[in-house]
Amino acid sequence: DWTVRRDPQALVLVAPEGDMKVALLDLKAADATAAIKEAWARYRPDEKHALRIMTARSAREGWDEKQVADYDTTPNERLVIEVVAARRGEDWTVMIIDGSEQAAEKRGAALGLLGKSLRPSGYVPESFAGRTPHPLDAARIAQLRDFLQQAIKDAQIPGAGFAVMEQGRIVYEGGVGVRELGKPTPVDEHTLFMAASNTKGMSTLLLSTLADEGKLRWDQPVIELYPSFRLGDDATTRQVQVHHLVCACTGLPRQDMEWLFEYKNTTPAQSIGMLATNKPTSGFGEVFQYNNLMASAAGYIGGHLIYPKLELGKAYDKAMSERIFQPLGMNDTTFDMARALRGNHASPHGRDLYNKTVVMQMNINYAVVPHRPAGGAWTSAHDFIRYVQLEALQGKLPDGRQLVSAANILKRREPQVAEGEDAFYGMGLSTEKAWGVPVVSHGGSLDGYKSNFYLLPETGTGVVLLTNSEDGYRLLRPTLRRLLEVLYDGEPEAQEDVRVAMQRDRAERDDVRSRQTLPVPADAMALLGGSYRSPELGRLTVRRVGKDVVFDVDEWKSPVGARHNDDGSTSFTMISPSMVGLELVADKRDGKRALVLRDSQHEYVFEEVSGVQGKARTKP
DSSP states (O other), X not given: OOEEEEOSSOEEEEOTTSSEEEEEEEEEOSSHHHHHHHHHHHHOTTOOOOEEEEEEEOOOTTOSEEEEEEEOOOTTTOEEEEEEEEEETTEEEEEEEEEEHHHHHHTHHHHHHHHHTOOOTTOOXXXXXXXXXXXXXXXXXXXXXXXXXXXXXXXXXXXXXXXXXXXXXXXXXXXXXXXXXXXXXXXXXXXXXXXXXXXXXXXXXXXXXXXXXXXXXXXXBHHHHSTTOOOSSHHHHHHOBGGGTTSSOSSOOOOOHHHHHOOTTOOHXXXXXXXXXXXXXXXXXXXXXXXXXXXXXXXXXXXHHHOTTSOHHHHHHHHHIIIIIHHHXXXXXXXXXXXXXXXXXXXXXXXXXXXXXXXXXXXXXGGGGGGGXXXXXXXXXXXXXXXXXXXXXXXXXXXXXXXSXXXXXXXXXXXXXEEETTEEEOSSOEEEEETTEEEEEEEEEETTEEEEEEXXXXXXXXXXXXXXXXXXXXXXXXXXXXXXHHHXXXXXXXXXXXXXHHHHHHHHHHXXXXXXXXXXXXXXXXXXXXXXXXXXXXXXXXXXXXXXXXXXOSXXXXXXXEEEXXXXXXXXXXXXXXXXTOEEEEEEETTXXXXXXXXXXXXXEEEEOSXXXXXXXXXX
């Protein structure tokens, strides 16, 4: 539903709501800076926002050079202004992305499609379609291991677990690096990492067993199975069928702040109840919008159908153990945080404001426990590859027994909504064609943990990767690329992609630091009260700890820096590794001091309170 218009100087694409424009211009220029300047002069010559940072991207898809410029906007503007300049020979193509934060998130799949499919005229993309892969012998597995060893070094990631499968047979399990920075204990095949959102696909496996038994239908309205299920919109509530719970296609946006800020004593029943405040911001089935609470509800409803007399969390844990983990031999895998942390586990890591990798605290990861069907599993490379093996064997165990019917395991891969170019989301699984090769995959992200699996279903080849760092994100896609390079003698791009991505990330972290005043100066301190509360996010207390100003939300805390914005406002930015860049703006509401926190599609207001106040939220 985007519209396209040809201005005299540019091709302009406009989002359906009108709050996002993408301009494409072809021109000649001496360099990227000149190309971007000329593009603005043609598209909007009166643009006043200052360039904040320009960083390089890997030159791929036929381009000889690619640079991305990000612009300085104020928090209250809620704008995204970004320019991509790509060169082929002497010719530049410039793409200006210009719109609201809400549109950038809601229409992210469309923006991704625009960016990833933009190629020089006449360029033919590299494709491995129809080619015979090399066997994954010891030498080629060593190439994958060597790649990961260099990649964790380049990205300053302490360790990673990984495993490899060929033709449905597991051919390697192991690890590289260490479980915790500064300690010698290595990562091995049984080291536990948080799988995060890779738990979603495991949860939909549980639903597949119920579909096999006739206890649910994929097209069955959820309210028939769980009558108290409610969203913030009655019409959408009635529309939601079982397969919609994990499809990212219902129009419900992320609403993560509420469970990240307020999770102490939250129950699984309250996790489902939180959906009652979640309202759609796009049409049903219209765009890809990821929602963790919906996936959480899917798992809990599945467990409830099996053990209706048990508390929701206990029912889910028992059902997953008996129906999924035990039959697959996933004996390391657990939802029990205490058990995981007592044993062979990798500690979470991230980079601080000064680009130094440090061990992170675990406390914010406890936020996922009440919502664990969406991301709470701890697993190892040894176990994770067995989950992927079941996918490769279409529901069969290695001994030939059918754990889940092929029809219902494959149902989870059916495209529900587009994610990008040749890429679709199913039910806790993504499908795509990467360099001409069909791929099934999914990622996972929690504080200090990043994971992914990639399965090539045509050959039964797959790889799983588990990392113990925020920067593990930069290894995920290159791992797929390296697998394809090894299998098909592809152009060696993966290692450079990691290196360039990390250069960009470090520059961006340096930019965040450069825009903060530390310690918080007196004029900014004067805008702060001592104690605040938000109806949705609970209590926030401002504390002095030595020279630092710390925002404490009870479940976790972070020091902050201050920034005076161009519109006269002052914002306070969290600088702990887990929350770097999260910004709250000083304001006044009803005559009281306030702090305003925004994600892309929501606004949360902390108002100052006097005295010691309990948490404001009444959980549903």
